[in-house]
Amino acid sequence: VNLKYLASGNSVRTLAFHYRMGESTVAKAIKDTCAAINRRMMDTHLARPTEQEWRNIASKFSTRWNFPNCIGAIDGKHILLFAPPHSGSLYFNYKKTFSVVLLAVVDAEYRFRLVHIGEYGRSSDGGVFAGSAIGQALDAKKLEVPDDQQLPGAEHLGNMPFTIVGDAAFPLKTYVMRPYPGRDISTQQRIFNYRLSRARNVVENAFIILSSRWRILHSRINIHPDKINSLILSACLLHNFLLKPMEVERWLNTSAPTTGSMESISTAGGPRGAREAYTVRDKFCSFFNSEGHVSWQNEMV
Template sequence: MTSMHYQYLVGLTTVSAIISETCAVIWKKLCPLVLPSTINTEEWQRIAKTFSNTWNFPHCIGAIDGKHVVIQCPNNCGSMYYNYKNSHSVVLLAICDADYVFRFVDIGAYGRRSDGGIFKDSIMGIKLENKQLHVPEAAPISDERETPLPYCIVGDEAFPLTTYLLRPYPGKQKITPQKRIFNYCLSRARRVIENSFGILVSKWRIFRKPIIASVLNTTRIIQATIVFHNWLREDDLNNCPNLSYVEPHLVDRESEIGSVVGGTWRDITGTTAFSDITRADTNTSTRTAIEVREEFCAYFNNEGAVSWQNDYL
């Protein structure tokens, strides 16, 4: 904003106001078109089918993760935005589909909070808990299994294990090979949210370094980039001529033997506005949630196995 203030010879406050108002209008107009607040059952099933075809993970309707968006210290904020990495931040929590399209976002939570706590108190978390998002009913995951399994989102250790959210088995050395295979399969599906955040950093230069703006303006900037991302990504998926927002080399991809070829977004070096949230949530879970994960684990070790998975234990 300071460089624009000098470049265009307008007041710094005016620059800030223009950016804030413009981002607010972008969010207001595009959000209903590219980030609707509700998804019908048929669309959830289409998302699940894409996850199954692309990442061999059936009944997956999204991948969830959060990022600290590093900001300058807000005025009179106390310790609310001060996170455990010794910086000030707001949290961007997002669920995306297998096509790198954001489906739900929660923007602006205090940096001191954990992913799991933010998700639990967010509108999307509350609606998932109360079964208000039109998610398809539980159904058998394959012809060989009669036990109905719910449709789930996948996340990392920062999130709680529930019947609608799968997380990895905790620990790396003491778990069985079967559980390691489940963790591997889950990490493959969860990679889409990492790629989605990587696309944001690559394409939107505002995220290349900590954001110097008020909390309100930072939130509006993030909102504008999210809806622009979805708008451009949907043009990609509709084969819009002369437009390629996400080039194949930009995101992580797999070789024929299952090894990961890192996307070019990982080549971005130095400090960016995004930092990981690594504080783990509680490992306590309901018996039903544990049984659901066990059923998925059994599936991936039998009829749902991919030929190379034992090479990555």
């Protein structure tokens, strides 16, 4: 029943009629099964990466997406729901629908590595990130991210931090790279934006695969926000469990307050300087226009 509910997007009433069960029985089965999935699969399919796993992720980003020292791509996805009673505009988002936000960090193979689920739909991606355990743990250096290392063949740039790539909605940090803003930017900066966008697309593709497989995420979900977090987390866990490299192209071609293992992370720590973040971005820009050049990038800008 639970897998049918996630995969088909049918309502509880439709499933109850199909299986000749009571609506309350189906609803309880979905709730209990999601809780069991989350309890049994969290440690094996969405555990917080170790330092060596971060290095492996960075190696794959460098090989597949030509962005070294990248440990993930981050973005937010709005999960639609019916307007909760007495919630006012808390869940009302910029698309004029009601939703909760799934914030995710995805690796180079479209697997979810860190998730933060359940923020109000009215919140921006940057605001969700700043208040999430993910953002606070990165700020406080609690995620076992490896120490800075040199970019390939660019010893003159010195050691560079490992970073996550995101779009313009996220703040520029030494551990979060965002594009250069505006239209009046140099060719070199446009190339950096292209290279960052190319790496960042993995999180967009992961969301496409997730919602194509679990079609409940394509429709408005008739569940109270207090219970929807468990369902979304189950979908992410099952996505990681089922995803195989050979399936990725097939899915992409046919589609056009809980954080799992992050709960125990302390929020202590302070921000790293904005000036240092600008310097890191400029060094990446210099690298992509020299030692890290790829043959097709000029044609793309």
